[in-house]
Amino acid sequence: MSDHLTDQLSDAPAAAASPTQPYAAYLVGLADDVLVYAQRLAEWMTNAPQIEEDMALGNIALDLLGQARALYPHIGAIDGTGRGEDDFAMQRGERDWRNVHLVEQERGDFADEMARLLWFSAYQVQLQTALGRSTDAVVAGVAGKALKEVRYHLDHASLWVVRLGDGTEESHRRMQAALERVQPYLAELFDDDEASVVAADLGVGVLPSSLRDGVVEQVSRVVMQATLSLPESSKWRSRGGRAGIHSRPMGYLLAELQHIARSYPGATW
Template sequence: MTSAAPSASESAERESLPGAAENTGAAPGAKPYATYLLGLADDAMVYAQRLGEWMTNAPQIEEDMALGNIALDLLGQARGLYPYIGSIDGTGRGEDDYAMLRDERRWHNVHLVEQERGDFADEMARLLWFSAYQVELHTALTASADDVVAGVAGKALKEVRYHLDHASLWVVRLGDGTEESHRRMQAALEHVLPHLAELFDHDEASVLAADLEVGVLPSTLHDAVVARVARVVEQATLTLPDGSRWRSRGGRAGIHSRPMGSLLAEMQHIARSHPGATW
């Protein structure tokens, strides 16, 4: 016997990717912090795509491989969360659904990870900040009340510590190198500055996850992350920028910057051109 086609209301519910407040009681086994986890998975997925763009574009072949491996680590973090999110958010979606079949406004990543690839110094500044943030984030999440979240965080923590070491070595090498490399590394720290505050913004999903002892309030990570970055910047004979005339916001709510559309168009092209294909 074939099952009946889903009703219009069922289809709308599946498409809506319900948020934290909407998820409560949505389905048997549904958990109200799915949107919080989706933001973390989306951060990793989008930055993996950006770092993959360095293949054949890094200053040396070893760096092609290093950044490619970091991208694969981040992809693995996203893959560790997407299927679980689908099992607790009431949609039943799999990792390909989340990565390849969502439009821009359905993504919950911060703006920092979606910005276009700049020069190598820009990337090392971005990787320094993001990996310092992820070290503190996953350290906290290893104590999550959700065993799956704690397990993913424990594995990710080993990886992001390496990511931070890698970025730190390059920031010091460039900052304490030639006059030109010093100037460009300092400019890179200025360039990423407007996108940093968003990492530590609270939203409804993060507050709920923290209240349930599953997640962590982003603002509680701020001081430790800044301290990690400041130590590297000082060693690199650089100056940590203070304050920006503007700042990004809204990524967790699905409001993104111009580069996000082109990133998704490239990342999702094959999957959307051949729906249902497997390989």
Template sequence: MAHDPAVAEAADSKPCAAYLLGLADDAMVYAQRLAEWMTNAPQIEEDMALGNLALDLLGQARALYPYIGSLDGTGRGEDDFAMQRSERDWRNVHLVEQERGDFADEMARLLWFSAYQVELHTALTGSTDEVVAGVAGKALKEVRYHLDHASLWVVRLGDGTEESHRRMQAALERVQPYLPELFDDDEASVGAAGRGVGVLPSSLRDAAVNRVASVLEQATLSMPEPSKWRSRGGRAGIHSKPMGYLLAELQHIARSYPGAAW
């Protein structure tokens, strides 16, 4: 049978598409969660700040979705990925889909996710794929600010009153079970890393933990012990209960008026 270069190239690009879909879905879902803080944050300035962080993450997802559609051969665009997929087709980690808790919960989640993203996009600026490297270069500037923003609040709450310290420490404990999943290597990440396009999540763990540990030390907070239960399966499309409700709200208009132009 004759070797078809086009078929070989398409097969070679699918692991990279699957890997990038996980990153894009992380950003898209967390953008939706952060946007829920509009009018709910403790001060007006924070409403705007978290809204802007959500827009940064939305931009990261939008930059990747059309490229993923070209890699996987489907030709899907950003609206197809964001609005037309069912829950089992999403590849985000469980951390970003969890319901909005109190403000301390959000700062704990944002601190960890931003520390992870700083290491991720720092590594991806060296990707052999020019599109991935370009998206990472822009995203890195944004997520460094996200990390600074979360760090300031964690220190402010942790080293504040007795009540704010207690609630910030409790928030770190609640977030902890969802953290190991960020650094799990799966088939897609191994394939993308092997091609020089992506990076193994496990290789980011130590640096991300060190970043968070430095913030917690300033905040007089303790790093939580590993929990007996931890989340799994997000990269394989297995999600927690909040995900279905999130998608129902995110996709309601697009699914109610199929084919509408925005």
């Protein structure tokens, strides 16, 4: 995110003058989702199937990182703590993170990533569209820029899913298997927790459950074009990320993300 845009967003007024807002916890979940997924996508640098894809996934990661960087200082301003982006990203333990399990899962093969990116980007398109009407001017401003970016993310994932699904017998099989592996982590995206209910009641946020139909419709169109099929609901599903309960990969991800900052506390660069 450019410094100019960051300055513009930081100067925008919050929904109210009070230094503590009850919807801060909701925004933490949104920011954590995109920061953690940015970290996972960055792992594709030098590992993607072609150099152009290294760059594409790196740029998508930077877009998501920009969302987090714009939200964290605003959260620190309205939750009464005054924390900045480095405090949120580098100084919290695993139980303090509020991201869904989908974004923290380890990097699989390329088909796995395109399945995950397809679902997450479709969710982000619906989410950012709704947040553009937020009563919090900072949230609405971040959403306005993010919507342009996540539409590209969705297009990018869609092209790959179609290319793989409607390609060779082997690529079709692997893309279908990837959709099935992602399936158990999707329902959590649409769970209405206490924080989202508060934010929606205040007009700042949106109930995740209200996004489900639009997301499924978008993904279904891509899956059909790719000659694939949406898997049936799985017997097991993830839950608890918004409450700070995470899966095994999260601790390893944070160890890598936070290593330098924790090794040299207070350092600047």
